[in-house]
Amino acid sequence: MAEEESAAATAAIVEEEGVPTRLWVSVNSLSQKKPVTLFVEDVDKTRGATSGENAAVASTVSDLVTETIKAEILYQQDQAKVAVESVDSVVDEAIRTELQHKAQATTHDKVPYTELTLALIKPDALKAGYEREIRYTMQAHGFVIVHESQIQFTNVRAALFYDHHQDKPWFEKLTRYMSSAPVHAFVLGKVRAARSWNVAIGPTDPEQARKESPLSLRARFGKDILRNAVHGSFNAARARHEIKLLFPNLILDPLLDPPKARFYFDKFLKKTLIEGLTALATAKPHSEPLQVIRWFAQWLQHHNPYRPFVDGKKHVEVVIPD
Template structure:
């Protein structure tokens, strides 16, 4: 996969987590990326990662494996491997469903009838060349993000009061203890000492009690 790097429904009930989803601008509309990206950001989505990719037919087949055996599958693979694609990980509360709403129906002609302001209505031409892709579910988002961004974290992002509480309960107290011990010990290499101390005193590491 040739690529150039630049620069995830479940938590909605709590209302405190940002969800990630995968968005792709397909080969027929990548020339409009500079126009489409600001629209995504204006809709309240934050772009966390961005990558320009060129799928091989094999990679496109793996990405769209759920459609294997369907009549349109060969045409889809040929289209998605015909040119570069811009893939993005975007985040927002309820990002998956939220982006699907502004993306519009799969068929661009139908999108123009039921949601004329959607991306597919304005940029797509038909069911195949429908301009953009958006993950359909949390499971799909996690799989697709890892497919294109192997090192990406797909867990929801804490935000607001929940992140503040997490820092106060899980991070700040541990850091204060570590820094206090650092001041008492006065090691020759304080950064290395603190790093090792945090590894040993990580409150999230599993504890095994021997019989």
């Protein structure tokens, strides 16, 4: 068998018993998902091919390669278009859903972004076993628990936390109480979270809470003004201060509203995601979904245009575990 190669094409003279020797040309094609093979002509092996026949074969190979390249370009364009349409449809559907929700919401719910607030289950309520009921109240009022942890205040840390009360006569008593046993801290997310949580917990004095808001947490679980079961930040600004004090590594950036989210996506994410999804559709790296996700995660890591540089080199890569 003799072979002649040109670009992505392979020309081969194939001998078959009982028939003239035949010349075939084959080109690998992604769009066809298989080699494209073209029969050129019969060749009389005993006399060999003439210069004219060789020229005809070369021309046929060249034409086939040209057509295959055109087909591949169209295929890649189609794959990119599919990726763009897929990403756009997901984002558009998310925005439509969010806008529909906002249109149906009551006026006081129409705020630009979700707030965060801090909630504490104080030592008396935690020791009495009220955590389960307090969690249920959080869920019933529509809060999302963004982060939580059990914390043991020191007297100094409690003094920093309640610094806005340091001129009160009961300040030292409060800090001693809050550092006497563990508390459970929650970062809660919801629209107007600080205001909503303060409504759920009720007035500071449990006796007043039982009169004005008998279903509130302080009315149900509080004993007195000091041991009133729970803490809540009195406004969003104070919540950010308290969260930063207890959870310094927690990101407090507010969620973007849909138009700003779409602008951010189009400017910083869309181009890279489209390129990545196109590469994924072309490579078809694995049949297992988790392996596909792993491949895509590694692709995004290596092709992130915003990866920081350290001493002129890309930042140390994050190892993606198996």
